[in-house]
Amino acid sequence: MIPTLSGNQGLQIEEPLIFEQDSPGACGVDLPDAPAIDDRLGGLARQGPIGLPGLAEPTVVRHYTRLSQKNVGIDSVFYPLGSCTMKHNPRLNEKLARLPGLADIHPFQPQGTVQGALELMDTCAHWLKTLTGMPAIAMSPAAGAHGEFCGLMTIRAAVAARGETRTRILVPESAHGTNPASAAACGFTVDPIPATARGRVDLAALKAKLGPDVAALMLTNPNTCGLFEDEILEIAEAIHGAGGYFYCDGANYNAIVGRVRVADLGVDVMHINLHKTFSTPHGGGGPGAGPTVLSAALAPFAPLPAVVHDDQGFRLIEHAAQSGAMPVGRIKGYHGQFGVFVRALAYMMSMGADGLRQASSDAVLNANYLLAELSSDLSASFEGPCMHEALFDDRFLKDSGVSTLDFAKALIDEGFHPMTMYFPLVVHGALLMEPTETESKDTLDRFIATVRGLARRAQDGGAESFKAAPVFTPRRRLDETTAARTPVLRWKPPAS
Amino acid sequence: MRYLPLTGADRQAMLAAIGASSADDLFRDVPVAARRDAPVDLPFHAGEMEVEARFAALAARNMAAGSVPFFLGAGAYRHHVPATVDALIQRGEFLTSYTPYQPEVSQGTLQYLFEFQTQVALITGMEVANASLYDAATACAEAAAMAARVTRRKKVLLSGDLHPHYRSVAASTLQFTDIAVEALDPDPLGLEDLLGRVDSQTACVIVQNPGFFGRLKDLTALAEECHAVGALLVVAVAEPVSLGLVAPPGAMGADIVVAEGQALGNALNFGGPGLGLFATREKYLRQMPGRLVGQTVDADGRRGWVLTLSTREQHIRREKATSNICTNSGLCALAFSIHLSLLGEEGFTGLARLNHARAVTLADKLARLPGVKLLPQSFFNEFALLLPKDAAQVVDALAAKHILGGVPVSRFYPSYPELAEVLLVTATETTSEADMDAFAAALREVLQ
Numbered sequence: 001m002i003p004t005l006s007g008n009q010g011l012q013i014e015e016p017l018i019f020e021q022d023s024p025g026a027c028g029v030d031l032p033d034a035p036a037i038d039d040r041l042g043g044l045a046r047q048g049p050i051g052l053p054g055l056a057e058p059t060v061v062r063h064y065t066r067l068s069q070k071n072v073g074i075d076s077v078f079y080p081l082g083s084c085t086m087k088h089n090p091r092l093n094e095k096l097a098r099l100p101g102l103a104d105i106h107p108f109q110p111q112g113t114v115q116g117a118l119e120l121m122d123t124c125a126h127w128l129k130t131l132t133g134m135p136a137i138a139m140s141p142a143a144g145a146h147g148e149f150c151g152l153m154t155i156r157a158a159v160a161a162r163g164e165t166r167t168r169i170l171v172p173e174s175a176h177g178t179n180p181a182s183a184a185a186c187g188f189t190v191d192p193i194p195a196t197a198r199g200r201v202d203l204a205a206l207k208a209k210l211g212p213d214v215a216a217l218m219l220t221n222p223n224t225c226g227l228f229e230d231e232i233l234e235i236a237e238a239i240h241g242a243g244g245y246f247y248c249d250g251a252n253y254n255a256i257v258g259r260v261r262v263a264d265l266g267v268d269v270m271h272i273n274l275h276k277t278f279s280t281p282h283g284g285g286g287p288g289a290g291p292t293v294l295s296a297a298l299a300p301f302a303p304l305p306a307v308v309h310d311d312q313g314f315r316l317i318e319h320a321a322q323s324g325a326m327p328v329g330r331i332k333g334y335h336g337q338f339g340v341f342v343r344a345l346a347y348m349m350s351m352g353a354d355g356l357r358q359a360s361s362d363a364v365l366n367a368n369y370l371l372a373e374l375s376s377d378l379s380a381s382f383e384g385p386c387m388h389e390a391l392f393d394d395r396f397l398k399d400s401g402v403s404t405l406d407f408a409k410a411l412i413d414e415g416f417h418p419m420t421m422y423f424p425l426v427v428h429g430a431l432l433m434e435p436t437e438t439e440s441k442d443t444l445d446r447f448i449a450t451v452r453g454l455a456r457r458a459q460d461g462g463a464e465s466f467k468a469a470p471v472f473t474p475r476r477r478l479d480e481t482t483a484a485r486t487p488v489l490r491w492k493p494p495a496s
Numbered sequence: 497m498r499y500l501p502l503t504g505a506d507r508q509a510m511l512a513a514i515g516a517s518s519a520d521d522l523f524r525d526v527p528v529a530a531r532r533d534a535p536v537d538l539p540f541h542a543g544e545m546e547v548e549a550r551f552a553a554l555a556a557r558n559m560a561a562g563s564v565p566f567f568l569g570a571g572a573y574r575h576h577v578p579a580t581v582d583a584l585i586q587r588g589e590f591l592t593s594y595t596p597y598q599p600e601v602s603q604g605t606l607q608y609l610f611e612f613q614t615q616v617a618l619i620t621g622m623e624v625a626n627a628s629l630y631d632a633a634t635a636c637a638e639a640a641a642m643a644a645r646v647t648r649r650k651k652v653l654l655s656g657d658l659h660p661h662y663r664s665v666a667a668s669t670l671q672f673t674d675i676a677v678e679a680l681d682p683d684p685l686g687l688e689d690l691l692g693r694v695d696s697q698t699a700c701v702i703v704q705n706p707g708f709f710g711r712l713k714d715l716t717a718l719a720e721e722c723h724a725v726g727a728l729l730v731v732a733v734a735e736p737v738s739l740g741l742v743a744p745p746g747a748m749g750a751d752i753v754v755a756e757g758q759a760l761g762n763a764l765n766f767g768g769p770g771l772g773l774f775a776t777r778e779k780y781l782r783q784m785p786g787r788l789v790g791q792t793v794d795a796d797g798r799r800g801w802v803l804t805l806s807t808r809e810q811h812i813r814r815e816k817a818t819s820n821i822c823t824n825s826g827l828c829a830l831a832f833s834i835h836l837s838l839l840g841e842e843g844f845t846g847l848a849r850l851n852h853a854r855a856v857t858l859a860d861k862l863a864r865l866p867g868v869k870l871l872p873q874s875f876f877n878e879f880a881l882l883l884p885k886d887a888a889q890v891v892d893a894l895a896a897k898h899i900l901g902g903v904p905v906s907r908f909y910p911s912y913p914e915l916a917e918v919l920l921v922t923a924t925e926t927t928s929e930a931d932m933d934a935f936a937a938a939l940r941e942v943l944q
């Protein structure tokens with residue numbers, strides 16, 4: 001193929017950095033001139049230029065439009081990224097989040113002028129408590145990891161209130177990295193527990209690790225292998241029997257919404273990723289929200305603020321003295337991720353109790369369909385049924401010269417976003433597929449046919465094509481080693 | 497149900513392929529006692545019209561900032577966001593993508609984050625910035641923890657002119673670590689002396705500029721004092737538009753800058769989501785929290801972008817990571833970056849001048865009222881006033897007149913009676929002369 005003169009390839013347009021498009025004097029806004037005043041800057045005015053580029057509005061629009069075209073999202077492709085619940089993001093929710101009465105309100109307006117916002121937060125909390133069957137909730141955590149931190153803080157405070165010192169947290173080896181990191185941030189030490197050959201917590205090993213210094217078990221359920229911990233009641237009983245708490249990582253809650261009462265599993269605290277289970281867009285990295293449901297024992301320690309309701313209307317409790325409890329303080333500015341609550345509540349109300357139950361059922365059905373249809377060609381790590389995600393490892397690639405990474409990159413050329421790779425760590429070369437309930441059978445069938453074909457190609461000596469993949473993307477494989485060895489983290493003007 | 501593509505026939509065919517008798521069969525690993533056999537006690541599904549009506553009713557019970565003269569700030573600022581910003585961030589390829597783990601299909605996200613990091617470094621006057629944290633309050637806690645790692649010291653000092661939520665979040669977040677946090681009393685009059693409080697045990701001092709009460713400060717001497725004893729200076733910026741006019745923390749010797757980015761590109765949203773900005777010096781790079789995007793080349797030698805230095809992060813380092821953060825504020829960072837691209841050098845500095853001019857005009861109008869005293873001599877677009885009456889009551893009385901007239905400081909510090917009459921007032925480019933006159937007239941009446 002003859003390279004193009006421009007470097008562009010049809011619809012794929014090369015796009016320089018905004019800093020390389022600087023047109024001094026150009027500007028993308030028209031502001032009124034500032035009236036003449038004597039400044040009150042106390043001699044602290046900025047000296048010299050900042051170095052921001054000047055761009056007119058059309059240039060800016062084209063820049064970001066072109067950048068968007070170098071991305072894929074759920075809107076464009078099947079995105080079976082395990083553990084991330086990449087489900088459809090309804091645009092109704094975006095529209096509602098932009099109503100002036102919800103978007104254009106300030107966190108410190110008099111509370112009488114934001115009764116609708118407080119009611120919305122309270123209603124969102126009510127749905128989440130009712131779905132999980134848990135009595136209390138902390139709404140302020142900003143994401144899943146922040147919810148973990150919030151939950152562990154309440155555990156730490158509850159243990160202290162009992163006059164005990166418990167500093168150890170048990171975390172399965174299959175856990176997400178945020179679990180041990182959150183435990184450490186809360187001043188705990190982390191003690192790993194192994195998995196069984198069935199991909200579940202090893203109950204005997206867990207029991208052997210219990211002791212008077214264990215504050216909690218942090219367990220993801222359904223777990224990161226996509227399996228329901230079928231000994232969960234025994235696990236909960238064991239940790240409770242040893243005086244510890246049961247933290248459930250709710251990242252995989254999408255599998256069980258409306259079908260399982262979390263409270264009946266013996267859970268003391270669980271975060272919910274609204275940006276996964278409740279369809280708020282992940283936005284290329286956030287924002288999310290991680291409301292955290294709590295048992296009655298941990299509820300008094302929940303961080304502030306909280307919304308309460310009495311005959312005067314809705315009210316925010318913002319200070320420990322007003323709360324009558326023993327809050328661990330405040331872990332986030334203002335009142336939590338309100339804009340995310342709007343979207344999540346709109347989703348919950350659209351789906352309803354019946355729809356949410358159907359959604360988890362379809363999510364589990366879709367994953368089991370992948371598991372069943374791909375087991376002949378790929379190597380399933382564990383026997384089904386799985387929950388909302390299907391886990392494979394790289395045994396099917398043995399001696400093929402193709403790695404999990406190569407396999408994922410080949411899928412990109414086929415027009416699919418890859419599955420999660422190399423997580424969880426308990427199987428070799430993991431490929432974790434989470435289809436979600438918003439994919440049709442037709443999409444799954446096309447994906448299955450493609451994955452089977454690729455597996456056969458790998459097994460039939462086609463390694464070379466995998467090593468070259470992807471070839472149809474705006475960029476081919478990127479050199480991560482050089483990026484880390486000599487970090488270039490910002491643009492700098494070329495030396496003149 | 498409009499979001500669910502599977503039909504009854506699909507479900508039957510799939511169950512047959514799986515060899516399961518029913519959907520319930522797939523849940524057989526769930527203990528019977530925890531299964532729900534029927535939907536929970538919540539309303540059933542609803543169409544768009546119904547949901548819209550419900551939300552419109554909730555929205556109608558809030559007083560939207562744009563519907564009345566509006567003067568609130570205290571860390572959340574109302575600026576005019578160009579229409580372009582919201583149109584672009586709603587492109588599905590931005591809105592509905594995950595964190596850019598697969599760089600070949602995420603060059604758009606990665607490039608805008610690289611540009612964002614550059615913009616943040618430029619406006620704060622620092623060398624490097626990360627790809628965002630949750631908000632400025634959590635960024636303060638991260639900065640304190642990072643300073644403790646860098647200095648191997650355990651004492652953190654919080655200025656009384658730091659936003660009260662930044663203070664309480666830092667203190668709460670660090671309470672179960674071995675880091676000791678000392679928060680000085682709120683400082684409406686600018687009397688605080690930090691210079692004498694830094695010693696060889698101090699990991700860092702965290703100050704805010706412009707301060708919570710509005711005051712602008714030259715932090716050069718404090719930076720020198722910190723460096724002389726081996727401590728770091730952390731500067732928080734609650735209003736990023738100030739950086740278009742005021743000398744940036746980097747120029748005053750800051751080691752870490754944390755800021756709230758909401759004011760650019762993002763609506764108020766009742767305070768969330770926010771956008772935590774985090775910038776530092778290159779030598780501290782490996783102790784930074786959060787994601788970083790770096791430049792590299794692809795297999796064909798073309799320039800491209802990847803997430804980098806991830807050996808600091810939880811997915812690699814687990815309990816030894818520099819932070820537990822995973823999901824951050826990506827889309828808010830995009831909105832910030834597009835707004836700043838539209839503004840450019842001329843627009844950003846012009847916007848800042850306009851904000852300052854409006855605030856000066858407003859301060860003069862309000863300080864003329866009997867019994868009202870302007871507290872800070874220097875300020876950017878926000879200032880504290882001492883009123884002759886309880887500020888919370890004044891604000892309620894103003895709200896009854898359909899004016900949102902600032903933030904009473906007692907909302908944050910109910911146990912400091914000496915702050916009961918202090919009111920924080922902000923003006924931005926959205927504040928008209930007529931708004932100001934309406935505010936001044938109403939305040940005069942309420943104070944009588």
Ligand SMILES: Cc1ncc(COP(=O)(O)O)c(C=O)c1O
Pocket residue numbers: 083084143144145146176178179220224249251252273288290821822823
């Ligand atoms: C199992 C699990 N736990 C925790 C998290 C962290 O959630 P967040 O990214 O919202 O902080 C994730 C998200 O990737 C996850 O998959």
